[in-house]
Amino acid sequence: xxxxGERSTDPGLLVLxxxxxxxxxxxxxxxxxxxxxxxxxxxxxxxxxxxxLESRGLIxxxxxxxxxxxxxxxxxxxxxxxEQLESIERVARTGLERLSAAGAxx
Amino acid sequence: xxxxxxxxxxxxxxLGFRRRYGEEMHAVIDDSVPRARSFIxxxxxxxxxxxxxxxxxxxxxxxxxxxxxxxSGILACWVLFAxxxxxxxxxxxxxxxxxxxxxxxxxxxxxxxxxxxxxxxSLAVVAGALPLILAxxxxxxxxxxxxxxxxxxxAAVGVFAAVTALLVALAHSRHRGAGALDRAAFTxxxxxxxxxxxxxxxxxxxxxxxxxxxxxxLVGSLALGTLTTAGMIAxxxxxxxxxxxxxxxxxxxxxxPNGPFRLLDVEGSLVVQSVLMCAASSLALITxxxxxxxxxx
Numbered sequence: 001x002x003x004x005g006e007r008s009t010d011p012g013l014l015v016l017x018x019x020x021x022x023x024x025x026x027x028x029x030x031x032x033x034x035x036x037x038x039x040x041x042x043x044x045x046x047x048x049x050x051x052x053l054e055s056r057g058l059i060x061x062x063x064x065x066x067x068x069x070x071x072x073x074x075x076x077x078x079x080x081x082x083e084q085l086e087s088i089e090r091v092a093r094t095g096l097e098r099l100s101a102a103g104a105x106x
Numbered sequence: 107x108x109x110x111x112x113x114x115x116x117x118x119x120x121l122g123f124r125r126r127y128g129e130e131m132h133a134v135i136d137d138s139v140p141r142a143r144s145f146i147x148x149x150x151x152x153x154x155x156x157x158x159x160x161x162x163x164x165x166x167x168x169x170x171x172x173x174x175x176x177x178s179g180i181l182a183c184w185v186l187f188a189x190x191x192x193x194x195x196x197x198x199x200x201x202x203x204x205x206x207x208x209x210x211x212x213x214x215x216x217x218x219x220x221x222x223x224x225x226x227x228s229l230a231v232v233a234g235a236l237p238l239i240l241a242x243x244x245x246x247x248x249x250x251x252x253x254x255x256x257x258x259x260x261a262a263v264g265v266f267a268a269v270t271a272l273l274v275a276l277a278h279s280r281h282r283g284a285g286a287l288d289r290a291a292f293t294x295x296x297x298x299x300x301x302x303x304x305x306x307x308x309x310x311x312x313x314x315x316x317x318x319x320x321x322x323x324l325v326g327s328l329a330l331g332t333l334t335t336a337g338m339i340a341x342x343x344x345x346x347x348x349x350x351x352x353x354x355x356x357x358x359x360x361x362x363p364n365g366p367f368r369l370l371d372v373e374g375s376l377v378v379q380s381v382l383m384c385a386a387s388s389l390a391l392i393t394x395x396x397x398x399x400x401x402x403x
Contacts, residue, residue: 026130027137042144043112043134044151047127051160067133 176397
């Protein structure tokens with residue numbers, strides 16, 4: 001099972017998070033991911049993630065603009081992203097609460 | 107230079123993946139700051155795409171193209187396997203190894219299996235490739251571009267044969283142990299062999315996708331390719347059995363230094379060769395299964 005830390009830098013999750021803002025093409029996704037998560041997605045990692053997400057029906061391609069093809073979230077993609085983020089948030093909130101409780105009792 | 111390398115690395119992706127995402131990937135590479143890490147990232151991505159092709163890219167290929175890809179993939183695996191197999195043959199060719207193989211049943215049976223199956227698998231490769239070569243030569247009569255392409259593998263084989271003849275002549279003219287000149291000659295020969303083999307595989311694949319071949323011919327070649335894959339698996343198992351048995355059966359032989367550079371002992375060399383054989387067989391099995399899935403579809 002992957003750790004929360006690994007999940008939060010998972011290229012698929014980062015791409016979904018980037019597309020939650022609206023349709024973007026490959027380079028725009030890498031720029032956005034670098035800005036929001038300080039993770040630089042290489043072209044191989046990016047298109048590996050895009051192909052997996054598209055195969056699972058979580059994103060869909062829009063008509064290409066020259067050589068750049070934008071992608072957007074599908075309704076199932078929005079649902080999957082929300083579930084994953086809630087799971088991460090739940091663990092993060094619990095962890096922070098426990099840390100502050102431990103700090104208070106010390 | 108880094109950007110150019112990254113563009114070249116895209117060519118290593120499976121055809122279906124390139125058709126679906128290739129243009130976009132080239133656009134991202136052009137837009138990004140070129141980094142050495144991008145090349146490594148693309149190599150890793152290409153390997154993953156070959157091992158687990160995404161469904162989104164599968165729809166860009168029709169069944170005959172998948173069968174063509176499968177047949178050329180088996181050839182590539184066979185070439186990789188042949189390099190490791192040649193190493194196995196050279197490592198175990200001395201008379202001291204023959205003696206150990208006569209004295210120990212597992213060593214003898216494993217060695218005999220590798221030799222016998224190598225002959226059968228080579229015949230299957232030739233029989234499977236021959237109809238495709240003939241179809242390519244037939245098509246090349248009327249297409250000058252294809253004619254030039256078809257000549258490349260023959261030229262590569264000619265170059266390799268000439269370099270091998272030079273190496274043999276050098277070996278016969280010098281009777282001392284492995285010196286610096288011998289090691290340099292062996293390195294040059296091995297590099298030339300790898301380059302010629304890679305050229306043959308890449309050009310054969312391009313030609314196979316460029317010529318018109320009947321589906322029945324493709325399926326026949328895939329069937330013979332399947333025999334080659336089965337042969338590779340059998341030889342890998344036999345080579346593994348030999349590698350595992352040698353230290354117990356003939357510890358002295360296993361610990362002898364091996365090869366022109368004496369970097370590994372015999373057992374270490376056999377482990378490397380067996381791992382390479384198993385890797386080539388596994389990849390061949392994956393591509394063979396993919397081909398038959400396309401035949402059934």
